[in-house]
Amino acid sequence: MNKRILEKFFNNKASEAEVQKVLEWFDTQKLNPQKIQSLEELWDQIDESDFVSHNPEQILRNIHQEIDTSDAKQNVAEKKPVKTLHQQGQSLLIWGSVAAILIVVGIFSFRGAGDWQPGKEKEQITKIAEMGQKKMLTLADGTEIHLNAGSSITFPEQFSVKKREVVLSGEAFFKVKEDSARPFIVQTKNLSTTVLGTSFNVRSYDNDQQSDVSLVTGKLKVQPSDTTREATSYVLAPGEAVVLDKRNNTLEQTRFDTGIRLGWTEGVLVFENAGKDEIITRIERWYGVTIKVENREKSVDQQWKYRGIFKDESLEDVLKGISYVKNFTYQIENQTVTITF
Numbered sequence: 001m002n003k004r005i006l007e008k009f010f011n012n013k014a015s016e017a018e019v020q021k022v023l024e025w026f027d028t029q030k031l032n033p034q035k036i037q038s039l040e041e042l043w044d045q046i047d048e049s050d051f052v053s054h055n056p057e058q059i060l061r062n063i064h065q066e067i068d069t070s071d072a073k074q075n076v077a078e079k080k081p082v083k084t085l086h087q088q089g090q091s092l093l094i095w096g097s098v099a100a101i102l103i104v105v106g107i108f109s110f111r112g113a114g115d116w117q118p119g120k121e122k123e124q125i126t127k128i129a130e131m132g133q134k135k136m137l138t139l140a141d142g143t144e145i146h147l148n149a150g151s152s153i154t155f156p157e158q159f160s161v162k163k164r165e166v167v168l169s170g171e172a173f174f175k176v177k178e179d180s181a182r183p184f185i186v187q188t189k190n191l192s193t194t195v196l197g198t199s200f201n202v203r204s205y206d207n208d209q210q211s212d213v214s215l216v217t218g219k220l221k222v223q224p225s226d227t228t229r230e231a232t233s234y235v236l237a238p239g240e241a242v243v244l245d246k247r248n249n250t251l252e253q254t255r256f257d258t259g260i261r262l263g264w265t266e267g268v269l270v271f272e273n274a275g276k277d278e279i280i281t282r283i284e285r286w287y288g289v290t291i292k293v294e295n296r297e298k299s300v301d302q303q304w305k306y307r308g309i310f311k312d313e314s315l316e317d318v319l320k321g322i323s324y325v326k327n328f329t330y331q332i333e334n335q336t337v338t339i340t341f
Contacts, residue, residue, distance in 0.1 A: 132288020
């Protein structure tokens, strides 16, 4: 079905042949008013280049006029005040097709033209967890997201009928509401993660040397975000992760410790063989402070593979614990920390 013909039909400009073609098309589709998703998919199948602008009230008036004209022609031709069974069957066919048309028009009127009009962008929403903060949010589909400090996530106000896609910068833990018809996709600068219904963690800070995706429950697929080049995709099972080393652009599938990887969701700051720069960066994010380092060259000779776990600890307690092992002094003044080696 060509959308230009539908547009002429809705605007009462269609020929008799075109009117019949529209009604027969809706009849052959066997549209089920209870299956909204199938109706939306049917609309998408029509040639998108032939855009139909519509006014639901005007469409209804035009359809009534088409029916009245059709009935009048039949009665004049037959010269009978009472319809025959054949005529009644035609009217029922028309009304059934009209109902299907109104359902399709109504769906897109209530859902908003942004779901299907070409060239019109959906409204995007961005949520930010500032440095020193964490944020919990629930999306329209029921998916729960725990956003770590220094992170942001962008998503449409209303997901499309084919997929649920969000864009993440930083780190977040997802508990995705299952929907077998609409995969949930997390796009980051380097990785693309696709799931149906599961829980997993994505870490992708711009300044970090690594990005990773860690699966807790369910199943997911991870692949590089750069679709211009051929790349291997990874299907993960619970307890598995994919780690991207940005320095050499390599991906590795491995297993992970849930307590270490997801400790942040429970207020636990975990360092596992962490280097000096990693420790400084993570403390800045966690507590929302700026760290200045004096006599940095004196720390070069130290072997920074620090391991430590801090549960709901203050900034001073964390610095005190690390300084005891790594031999430095510190000073906290408002939101600035000065470390001296």
